[in-house]
Amino acid sequence: MNDVVKLLNNHRSLRKFTDEKLSDEMIRTLVGAAQSASTSSYVQAYSIMGVTDPEKKKALREISTQSYVEHNGHLFVFIVDFYRHKELAEQAGEEISYDKTENLIVGVVDASLAAQNMAVAAESMGLGICYIGSLRNDIKKAGEILGLPEGTFALFGMVAGFPEDEGSQKERLPFEAVYHENTYRRIDEVQSDIDAYDQRISDYYSERTDGKRADKWSEQIIGMLGKKQRLDVDAVLKEQGYLGQ
Amino acid sequence: MNDVVKLLNNHRSLRKFTDEKLSDEMIRTLVGAAQSASTSSYVQAYSIMGVTDPEKKKALREISTQSYVEHNGHLFVFIVDFYRHKELAEQAGEEISYDKTENLIVGVVDASLAAQNMAVAAESMGLGICYIGSLRNDIKKAGEILGLPEGTFALFGMVAGFPEDEGSQKERLPFEAVYHENTYRRIDEVQSDIDAYDQRISDYYSERTDGKRADKWSEQIIGMLGKKQRLDVDAVLKEQGYLGQ
Known part of the structure; x- marks a missing residue:
């Protein structure tokens, strides 16, 4: 097993970080690694937001309820993004659409592949990370805080930082x-x-x-999937021009 | 820049492979690395299929139209999967749902994070990979070929193998x-x-x-997004129990 596979296998989500901030160079390295991931038909249907404004971090923490959304080395938000494609098409006098289920899938996959590359890069640099799916607790408000235009939505956040604990791993399905x-x-x-x-x-x-x-794994996931939550995601995506089909 | 970041930055999709097949140990290592990725609330909403049956590979190639779907070291298919959660809930006499847009997002993100970990692991082992989004050219047929039950669909494939050329990199957005x-x-x-x-x-x-x-990048993506394609993805996902909201 080579060192990269060991690094991947050693992944654990970290939620406690020192106060040290990521340098601009680190941020550029992480974004570059993210962008190196495959992208469907070269479409690059995502943006990455860095959030450093304390007021905005606090507001996003309130959506997420997780303290580490505020306390970390850097907070990234991954955004599914067909806004720039739409604008470029309008400039060219052409019409495009991204309102099909297929387009949503392309955007979510593109952003996720980029994010996972960033996660791997961060861990290789000695940083810890945690995905913040809980930004979708109020996806509309998250978009407002970040000034997102039509054609975009906040898919998830990712905190990165210098670890203050070791975290722990949960065994995966066999x-x-x-x-x-x-x-x-x-x-x-x-x-x-x-x-x-x-x-x-x-x-x-x-x-x-x-x-x-x-509790068993199956009990946990039955409990979670038994709750109907984040029911507004559908309407917000439609407002943003997705899932019109 | 450390070696892992260099590896990530050096990614290119490969489409020509030797005839050598991946060993069972390699496949286990790749699947293990994939499973080590983060998963939303521990839900692990995906399966990974290995396709070795020549008839099935040929049939999937016909959907994709890409020769490397048939000629590679191994063909993986990443499947968004809430089937096992539904079955386990039924056994427990509980009711769950995965028909919300939120659930679709969770499944697509989970499968994509796992896939990108596999891609990184493969490249660290000297293998080349290429994502096969074109399985969604006929997502219903892909599911039939692979015997997918309700609650699942083929998100994309990934070919891996021993490289026969070097591929080339396309510059990403600044x-x-x-x-x-x-x-x-x-x-x-x-x-x-x-x-x-x-x-x-x-x-x-x-x-x-x-x-x-x-052609410019913007011309390419306008051309692609101007075509209305894979319009059946929405209906097939709904048949599988998704997007009922």
Whole structure:
């Protein structure tokens, strides 16, 4: 296993950072690494926002509820972005559209590939990162805070910084439950793998909490997916010109 | 700049591979690296399919039209997947839903972060990769070929293999056009950067084709986004239980 694979396998989300800020050079390096990721048909359908204004960080923290949105080395926000394509088309007297489900997928994939490259680059530089999906708790307000024009929306944030703790890793689903060959294997073929995994996750929580908490992975995700949340995302995306189909 | 950042910055899509196949150990390493990426609220809403059956590879190539879908070291398909969550909830007598736009975003982001980790791992191992978004040329048929159940769809493929050429890199949008600080900068603030970039891309094509082709970046993306394509993605996702909102 080479050093890069070790780095990837060692990933953990970090949520506590020192006060030290990322340098401009670091920020440029991270954005450059992000941009080096593949992009669908060269469309580059994303922007990256750096947020340093204390008022804006505070406002975004209120949306997210996570303290590390305010306290970090740098706060990035990844933005799905067809605004500049639309403007360039108008200048050229041409008409384009990005209102199909396909376009939304392209934008979300493009921004995500870029973000994960940034995450890997940051960790290779000794920084820690955490994705901030909770900006979508109020995606409309997040867009207002960042002055986002039509054709854009805040997909997620990413905090980066100098680690103040080591974080911890949570075991992923077993290979057998996630990897299929040639044909999708239904639940009955992977049930025993998932059950054993569920038990390991339950044991993990139990050990860490002196038995106060012992939920399985499946219990966690059922609880989460049972809640209907972020129901406004659909309407906000449509306001921004997406999902008109 | 450290070696990992150099690796990321050196990315190029490769489309020509030798006949050598990836070993089982390599496949396990790649899937493990993919799974190490962050996942929204631990939901792990994706599966990874390896396609080795020659008939299936041929059928997927027909959808994609790209020869390297058939000729490569290994063909992966990344699948957005809430099927197992739904099955586990039913077993527990609970009801969950994944039909909100928010759920689609979570699944697409989860699968994309995993895929980009795989891409980085592959390149660190001396392999080349190329994303295959063109599986969405017929997303319904791709799902049928792979035996995908309700709650899943093929997001994109990724070919990996031992390189037979070096590929080439296409310059990305300038930092100034992609990175914003605190407030989104509208088109007039980045116009000169985009214009200069457009000219560089035009020169790049012109040099490589003896002047036969000299399109700017903006011309390319306007041409592409002017075509209405993959209009069936929306209906297929809805059939699979997504975007019911």
